[in-house]
Amino acid sequence: MSxxxxxxxxxxTLGIYCLLFKRNIVKMxxxxxxxxxxxxxxxxxxxxxxxxxxxxxxxxxxGRGATAEFAAAAVDPVPQALVLTSIxxxxxxxxxxxxxxxxxxxxxxxxxxxxxxxxxx
Amino acid sequence: MEFGPGIWGPIVATAVxxxxxxxxxxxxxxxxxxxxxxxxxxxLRTYACGEVLEPEEVHVESEQFYSPIRRVFKPFYRFVRPAxxxxxxxxxxxxxxxxxxxxxxxxxxxx
Amino acid sequence: MIAHAPILAIVVPLFAAFLxxxxxxxxxxxxxxxxxxxxxxxxxxxxLLIVASMVPAVWRGEVLVYKLGGWSPPWxxxxxxxxLNLLVALIIASVVSLIAIYSVVYxxxxxxxxxxxxxxxxxxxxxMGVTLTGDxxxxxxxxxxxxISSYALVAFRRNWDSVEAGIKYMIIGSLGTSFILLSIALxxxxxxxxNIADLAGKIATIKATQPLPMIxxxxxxxxxxxxxIKIAMVPLHAWLPDAYQAAPSAISALLSGATATVGVYxxxxxxxxxxGALAIGxxxxxxxxxxxxxxxxxxxxxxxxxxxxxxxxISQMGYILLGVGFGTAMGIQGGLFHLxxxxxxxxxxxxxxxxxxxxxxxxxxxELGGLGKNMPITAxxxxxxALAISGVPPLNGFASKxxxxxxxxxxxxxxxxxxxxxxxALTLAYFLKAINLMFLGQRPEHLREVKEAPPLMxxxxxxxxxxxxxxxxxPGLGIDLVRPAQSAVMNQLGYIGSVMGAG
Amino acid sequence: MxxxxxxxxxxxxxxxxxxxxxxxxxxxxxxxxxGGGFQGGVVLAAAVILLLxxxxxxxxxxxxxALQAELAESLGGLILVWMGLMGTIVGIAFFQNVLPFGSLxxxxxxxxxxxxxxxxxxxxxxxxxxxxxxxxxIQGEEEK
Numbered sequence: 078m079s080x081x082x083x084x085x086x087x088x089x090t091l092g093i094y095c096l097l098f099k100r101n102i103v104k105m106x107x108x109x110x111x112x113x114x115x116x117x118x119x120x121x122x123x124x125x126x127x128x129x130x131x132x133x134x135x136x137x138x139x140g141r142g143a144t145a146e147f148a149a150a151a152v153d154p155v156p157q158a159l160v161l162t163s164i165x166x167x168x169x170x171x172x173x174x175x176x177x178x179x180x181x182x183x184x185x186x187x188x189x190x191x192x193x194x195x196x197x198x
Numbered sequence: 199m200e201f202g203p204g205i206w207g208p209i210v211a212t213a214v215x216x217x218x219x220x221x222x223x224x225x226x227x228x229x230x231x232x233x234x235x236x237x238x239x240x241x242l243r244t245y246a247c248g249e250v251l252e253p254e255e256v257h258v259e260s261e262q263f264y265s266p267i268r269r270v271f272k273p274f275y276r277f278v279r280p281a282x283x284x285x286x287x288x289x290x291x292x293x294x295x296x297x298x299x300x301x302x303x304x305x306x307x308x309x
Numbered sequence: 310m311i312a313h314a315p316i317l318a319i320v321v322p323l324f325a326a327f328l329x330x331x332x333x334x335x336x337x338x339x340x341x342x343x344x345x346x347x348x349x350x351x352x353x354x355x356x357l358l359i360v361a362s363m364v365p366a367v368w369r370g371e372v373l374v375y376k377l378g379g380w381s382p383p384w385x386x387x388x389x390x391x392x393l394n395l396l397v398a399l400i401i402a403s404v405v406s407l408i409a410i411y412s413v414v415y416x417x418x419x420x421x422x423x424x425x426x427x428x429x430x431x432x433x434x435x436x437m438g439v440t441l442t443g444d445x446x447x448x449x450x451x452x453x454x455x456x457i458s459s460y461a462l463v464a465f466r467r468n469w470d471s472v473e474a475g476i477k478y479m480i481i482g483s484l485g486t487s488f489i490l491l492s493i494a495l496x497x498x499x500x501x502x503x504n505i506a507d508l509a510g511k512i513a514t515i516k517a518t519q520p521l522p523m524i525x526x527x528x529x530x531x532x533x534x535x536x537x538i539k540i541a542m543v544p545l546h547a548w549l550p551d552a553y554q555a556a557p558s559a560i561s562a563l564l565s566g567a568t569a570t571v572g573v574y575x576x577x578x579x580x581x582x583x584x585g586a587l588a589i590g591x592x593x594x595x596x597x598x599x600x601x602x603x604x605x606x607x608x609x610x611x612x613x614x615x616x617x618x619x620x621x622x623i624s625q626m627g628y629i630l631l632g633v634g635f636g637t638a639m640g641i642q643g644g645l646f647h648l649x650x651x652x653x654x655x656x657x658x659x660x661x662x663x664x665x666x667x668x669x670x671x672x673x674x675x676e677l678g679g680l681g682k683n684m685p686i687t688a689x690x691x692x693x694x695a696l697a698i699s700g701v702p703p704l705n706g707f708a709s710k711x712x713x714x715x716x717x718x719x720x721x722x723x724x725x726x727x728x729x730x731x732x733x734a735l736t737l738a739y740f741l742k743a744i745n746l747m748f749l750g751q752r753p754e755h756l757r758e759v760k761e762a763p764p765l766m767x768x769x770x771x772x773x774x775x776x777x778x779x780x781x782x783x784p785g786l787g788i789d790l791v792r793p794a795q796s797a798v799m800n801q802l803g804y805i806g807s808v809m810g811a812g
Numbered sequence: 813m814x815x816x817x818x819x820x821x822x823x824x825x826x827x828x829x830x831x832x833x834x835x836x837x838x839x840x841x842x843x844x845x846x847g848g849g850f851q852g853g854v855v856l857a858a859a860v861i862l863l864l865x866x867x868x869x870x871x872x873x874x875x876x877x878a879l880q881a882e883l884a885e886s887l888g889g890l891i892l893v894w895m896g897l898m899g900t901i902v903g904i905a906f907f908q909n910v911l912p913f914g915s916l917x918x919x920x921x922x923x924x925x926x927x928x929x930x931x932x933x934x935x936x937x938x939x940x941x942x943x944x945x946x947x948x949x950i951q952g953e954e955e956k
Contacts (some may be wrong), residue, residue, distance in 0.1 A: 089491075096290050096484065105286070105480055113487050114778050116644045131846055158499065159446055161850060165947075166453045172943040173457060177476045179463055179950045184469040190286035193473050196551040197284025198611075198812060212703040212782050244751065252680065253751035258614045260674040263742045267609060267735075274606050282607070286477050289547035293484060293534070296544040300537075301530040305590040307641065309527050316906040322894055327889035330882055378899065378907040 081122035088115025102188045106174045124153030315375040315388040325352035326430035333423035346413040353409040357402040372807035385508045389443035392793030397574040404566035407769035414765045463556040474555035478548040485538035492531035506808035507581045508766040553619035561669030566656040593634030601627025615670040630714040635720040642795040644714030650705045654697040657773035661691040664762035665784025679752025683759040688748040697777045699737035708784035831859035843922040843930035849932025857940035882942045888935025892945035
């Protein structure tokens, strides 16, 4: 279980590394995505419980009709909803960032942030 | 009105300011009566020892406008201003430096 | 109050955003393309009316709690409107209405306008959502809606400068929002709730019963940095001058008037309500001073009018942080009053800059000059805005800055107050430079044919200038507007009680 | 982008209806099984994007053109907001359930949820498709 948190932290650090040290806009966008995916893993792990079941009241659980038993066995659904929302947001961010990167390449002929610096001072 | 010690009546002050403007305008119009301005092309031009300058040449350069103030804050303009490099990576580095500084400040404050 | 007013204030712009492409297609078919613009203006004004309808109840001291889907507060998502929310919502609704009117003429030369208006309404919906919601994850989602739409709006014209500014804003801003998400995740792990009132109560209990967990300062830092990027405090401000310079002027006005205001609101809500963190007031004071000084000194040497305005907007954010950081009733009152005033005159100044860009085609100060004869009304309005932002009596900037100075003296911070006064003088200095270079002096030959801005652009500017004068001559009016917000900031327990009691 | 080899084309043409059906299944059974509007919408969009990859942009636009995608996206959003507003009109709160619950475990159950899932499905599918078209349009401008 703690492996999840370690990997989440690793992904987060990797994303920050990409953002700080990669000299390519697209790679930086990828770094941003890696960073948020680390976050998602962290969020999902928060709601996970050893041997838990999907938080949907269906199947054999439905037959027994024991809500308390179901609640004791199911994993926390809230982080899953949060992660889903966050994934949707990330899709938008990614799409916008990549289309901006295409325009950047068209105007500047490069994706190196060290050369995209006409606005400064 | 909670404006601390002292007196600040905004309406009175505004009235006084408007009065001042009115008096100034009055003086101006009285003086105009005695000395009618006679604008000519030479008078409207910027005086440059007889040289004829185009309007574009008379225009002050915007960056040099307050050079004395720039001299006073010399360290700022030497170090902080060039730090706005326009490079995205530098700006991200700033964000992390700011993050660490704020974290230290908050840890110190909450302890 | 209109029934369901809190949710309608969010839904109206959202509905308008989804409807705009449809309206646009229909309008194009019938040959009345302008119908789309006026549709958006109508939606914005409707939203303003809805927000205004909540004023009497909230000013009586109620906290309006609206339960989405009928679920009670700790479980479901709820909207909670107290004085602070309402002030910010009023600012946003008025600013957006005026900007929508302004855009009708200002943006007419661009194509793809149905996307522009959709994004404008989405930014509005995001701002409104952040402002009115009482749920911290909901706040994050609306914050993202607002941010992503504003990235797209900054890069709307797709020329080299706006694309560059857009990508910088986007990457820095996305980093900030992922910080906020991380903080929310940590908070959920620590407390197990997402409702702001519930969280505030539980965190207070944790603080009272056990030594502070190590994670709480980290959470607070992540929030402060995440929202700090949006309000551009130094050293998180680097994206702002680029974005404000490159965006269409209407969007610069929107960013400075609405999204920065929302950032300040979110910061206040989180740091004061959630963490009850008066302890970090000193940090806000220092950050505010640094922000003020760096913004002011950088503005002094700018060549571009919009970039100058952008740096001055950073500088003004410093005043707000300073006032809020004092933590006294008067300090918060001054900070919030300055927030209101800042929205008024900053939008006015950006609109004036937009009028000049619309007529002349450039905002480079070195290419302008002598425009006072061509555009007398714009020049007058710009001077009003510039004097107001520099704190010259009898305009509104003076009233709020004076409140902050008095609060600073009473809080025992004379040095901070002195720095603020000096920076105020510096503000006047760089605005005088801008006025001199744009409106005075000799007029270059190529500017001879420049005409006054169209009346539809002048109308919102006139409204804003009128507000500047009114709040300056009658500062009691502005203070009365702000006082419910200030008491809401101070009254953390009342908020928690009303939200949790609504179940 | 003129499309790919005949093998890819044939396979994706055969696969398209099944992918579409699978996406629709996930959307419709959103309230009963893991999945829902977003996941199903992504599968729906992936079906069209598969055609796009195999046949080039014309092949995909023969099924759904850019204007239709944009309109469908607006429609999905309008369905969502409208169902929310129904709660205020019929019931007492925004997003409140207004439809009968039905019996637990059946497709037509869970009140307003299937309608929400349907709206989200349309919106996500059309939105992703719009994103792809937009990026491709930028590429197309470049080649000219």
